[in-house]
Amino acid sequence: MVVLLAVVVLAAIPLVALVGVASADGWRGVVDSVDDRSTRAVANTLLVALLVSMLAVLGGATAALVTERWAWAGRRWLRLGILVPFLTPPFVAAVGWVRAYGPSGLTDDALGVGWSGLYGPAGIVVVLAVHALPLAYVVVAAGLATRAEPDLERAARVSGGSSRRVLWTITLPLLRPALITGAVLVFVTSVNAFGVPAVLGIPAGFGTVTTRIYQDLAFSADPAAFSRVIALACVLVVLAVVATGVAALSGRRAAVRTGGPAGPEMPAVGRSRLPLLLLGAYLVLTTLVPLLALVLTALTRAVGLPPVPANWTLANFGEAIDARTSAALINSIVLAVVAATLAVLLGALIVVLARRRGSRLLPAIATVTFAVPGSTLAVAILLAYGGWLRDTLLLILVAYLVKLWVLGLRPLASSADRLPPEHLFAARTSGAGALSAFVTVVLPIFRPVAAAAWLLVFIFALHELTMSSLLYGPGSSTLAVAVLNLQQLGDPTVTAALAVLLTALVLAAAIPVLLFRRSALEIGRG
């Protein structure tokens, strides 16, 4: 009952409202509202998402093969480094790339090498791919661990296959489900991406579906604009559902693994360290340098001055934290704490209830809410609850819960799946009652997972931009929205200062998650 109620309130009512409005106006009206710019936005979105999926899966799979196949010394830090972009806010990364490699960025100032294409499709694809790579990496690494065990490759090597041959005939076929899952996750994330296209696409006049929705909803006075928003929102849902369906179909044909536990990993004695060096260089160029550029910009008195200590100042931070942004900061933290707590409680409740009845429904619900894009959700929630919650934090909280409850649910659900019922039986036959068995055996296993899930929801709520930018009103702005607004006003140093603050906040919360690597891995497990 509770599950059903939660689903109805969180997902069903808004989506029904969306479809209801669309059909009440008559689908003709919605279809007619679609203009050239909208169809171009759909084409742009598809192109960007496809390219990003390909790049991110290629890069993520390569990185996973490098870090997971051999027990390199210090591998742990490399894994952490790979996961960092996943947890930093995407639009902050975009701003960082602009400051690092864009016109009048770090490399432009220092070496005269600036990348003007950063504003536009190429820049969007690259930054999104860098940002989505950890997602693909996590999925492929999990696939390597559970499906393509080392002994399977070893069996092929002693059968006479060279390492390249074995990669093509054994490893990649075994990884196929993981590669497809990774590609679909990245595709859906890229279709839904708003922050990066907003920062890099809007100035170049390159629109995607999400930025069109944002512009139509926030700035357009055109009466057809709202119909257009609804049409675009529906397009996003269709794209996401089709992609998820592809993943579900391909997953069904996956070969079933058998046999005992995998063989041990081998130490990387006598192996070339070149892949590690390349991976490290990649991380420095794509993650460290943009973040560094952001920090330097935040510290420098004005754009154009060289970022040397003589020109450093903390004034930008003072300017960044005015009454409005500090209110936004408090809003963000309150929203994130409440959303994280509710998402984990809800997730725990659902896990307990679903376990009692068999969890057929659970994965389906999780998939649906994951697939519905943030922009669409925001529009749907606006339609369903906007009448009485408009411009309140509660409206944004509902949006966060709908979008992020999966992050609270999935780690809990998968650790529940992995908890053998024998553990409970053993406790009961040892004389523990139902309650004390739960407290002494089940809870200790769930506590770290629940903590990781909480932090995860907290982080994503903290840097959520897509929905917040569509739902905020006077007094209910969040920090991410404040950064975006500042950025669009065009004050790079103050924007950078605020972005640094936000990133520091996120990374501080992220460190425990990164240390719980196992639980962090669960997120990507489709």
Add this chain to the structure above:
Amino acid sequence: MREGASVPGGEGAGSVPALECRDVTLSYGPVPVVHDLTLAVAAGETVALLGPSGSGKSSLLYAIAGFLRPLSGSITIAGRVVSAQRDWLPPEHRSIGMVFQNYALWPHMTAVETVAYPLRRAGMPRTEARRRAQDLLESLGIGRLAERRPAELSGGEQQRVGLCRALARDPELYLFDEPTAHLDSALRADLQEHLSGRRQGSRAAALYATHDVAEALAVADRVALLRDGRIVQIGPPVEIYERPIDLWAARLTGAASLLSVTVERRQGSRSTVAVAGVSLDVAVDAPGDVIGPGTSHGDGRRSSSQDGHGGALSAGRTALVRPGWLRFGGPLTGTVLGAWYRGPHTDYRLDTATGEVALAEAGPPRFAAGEEICWSLDRLWFLPEVASEASAASDSDAP
């Protein structure tokens, strides 16, 4: 310098050994798992690596196959150096067929595709490879399962496919990494028969890692006992069972009891010994016949035992007896502590004047716990280790 130590004289001196490991040290981290191990397997010979989990069996196989690079030492397969300080041959270029503990069957391939895989890699055309693979599957009695994937096969069937894949490689050396560990006893016996039969047919050598004593003694021409990455003892199965080099080796290879005895008179291979004050005529093996591992402490042990009889004869010594060397009826007395019916035989535990001993007798139980019985023994074995432990004890007393 140490060549002779690990290779028994049985094989022809002219033939090239299928495998030679020389001073091989392996490690996954700071602590080595195999220390300076030297081992040779003659052409056509099967050597069992017997040891508890963590003794380094699998690591050694992985190093021979080429998955784990030794820190030092060299490995030669059929006269070809595959691993040395500079040279290192990748697994696909070593003449090896391997059977894995977890089967390691590729979930996306059918049985016949799996067995054809090594043939294809060797350059055989697709149709011919499939036909040969089908023949191999038929010869192991699973031809009808050719089109099934691993998930549709039982454990025993999966391991037979794994065996076919290794056979398809037609290598100089087979590596078996506890191939029957996940099988129940009936399947295990069945697979062992296939292994021995196939190996005799192919004349290839084999290294067979296992932690199952009965399996090691049954399949091998020689058994090597592995402890903490070192070979403690190596020799033919009968010798390994009847003449363990120390108490650890004795316990690893089966039940054994210790008796305090005094040797009264020695004549050839038979001696008169006193057990709990009663004189018995028994067969006594001299420890000098034991072939040590030839690594750290082989030579010293051998010389000390050869001429050590005079001193050892007089004093009270600890002797080792296997359950089968004891029998009911005779001059000694005791009380049955427990009897365990095993099917072919019955195991007893007896309380005697010289301590608790284990006795095994064919057939169902004849005595129950608490019954007074008479017993005797036919043979015993003086552990070389006991003598050296005594000398080690006196050494440590000195300073």
